[in-house]
Amino acid sequence: MRSVLPILTVVAAIMAFWVLAVIPMNMHLTADQAQREDIAVSPATPAERQAYSGMGLTLQNLGLISRTYTLERPRLPSPHQVGAEMWDTIFEKRITSRRSLVYHGWVTLSATLVGFAIGTGLGILLAVGIVYNRAMDMSVMPWAIASQTIPILALAPMIIVMLGAIGVQGLLPKAVISAYLSFFPVVVGMVKGLRSPDGMQLDLLRTYSASAVQGFWKLRLPASVPYLFASLKIGISASLVGAIVAELPTGARAGFGARMLVGDQYGQPIVTWAALFAAAITAAALVGLFSFLERLTLRRMGMQAA
Known part of the structure; x- marks a missing residue:
């Protein structure tokens, strides 16, 4: 167990760095794709616009971040994408x-x-x-x-x-x-x-x-x-x-x-x-x-x- 624990610690650190690096590497691709698809939803009423103004940017950013992990042609693939491709091809x-x-x-x-x-x-x-x-x-x-x-x-x-x-x-x-x-x-x-x-x-x-x-x-x-x-x-x-x-x-x-x-x-x-x-x-x-x-x-x- 002592010999395995350091290896698992290093692997966990690499995986954590990889997961975090996906966001800045793919964010511009996600933003461009979102702009092309016009995914932003415009509020219909003044009350909705007022409520949306306070949290719309946060929700939109969260949506863009989540999409960085699911791009079809990412600059940096996420770990689960690579794992899924390996499972499929092996x-x-x-x-x-x-x-x-x-x-x-x-x-x-x-x-x-x-x-x-x-x-x-x-x-x-x-x-x-x-x-x-x-x-x-x-x-x-x-x-x-x-x-x-x-x-x-x-x-x-x-x-x-x-x-x-x-x-x-x-x-x-x-x-x-x-x-x-x-x-x-x-x-x-x-x-x-x-x-x-x-x-x-x-x-x-x-x-x-x-x-x-x-x-x-x-x-x-x-x-x-x-x-x-x-x-x-x-x-x-x-x-x-x-x-x-x-x-x-x-x-x-x-x-x-x-x-x-x-x-x-x-x-x-x-x-x-x-x-x-x-x-x-x-x-x-x-x-x-x-x-x-x-x-x-x-x-x-x-x-x-x-």
Whole structure:
């Protein structure tokens, strides 16, 4: 309960801020719509006009405020609008429908998992090479760091165009961009983990005449597991972001990125926000899965998760 209460407090604060922010963000749209529809009721008799003069402005303002939460095309959708759109597109639509967020989520998730597998495998191999080879440490590591300074929004179209020129389309270009974002956290975390054993532990291995391979499997790799899982949780989130970004410049017809584009192009911000929250929930579920695997793995190794 102690671990859940702070999270619920933060969520409640965000929701309260969101609910209050809807009013100033949508008020001008509501006022314009009310003026077009001529919703103000003119009192018929002098007595009604006198009574209305004292409270008409207040009633009208209250009516306008309530309408900010029900606009069809709001600048900032209200929480219940986003929730209703998510419920409709997740539970009410068939998963094969192009309007189903489950369908779009699977398209994005498939590219995410493929890219994450590529990035993780490449990151682990590079980390082992960096730790055991000084030349790689001096050459590869600086380039790995420099690669992360390139904005992914500028790099994604270039990768998609180049791969498309050689006939590679569909899932793989998105997976490459996901791998690009996910491999760096794995490299950094694994290098830190493989170098985490102290001098006394390494000297003990030399005392037992252990080879470098034995030192890797018996000491360095087990010591790197907590660092690896911390990197994997960052990498899987970055991989999901990469898959969504890859869908934006290609005009993709499926995926969370494609759903966001539909909302922006057709003036349906509720659709965009629903896809955004669905992506956030997907990322949280993936991170939660790796947290569960981390606790399970460390428990079997006789270690405790931080």
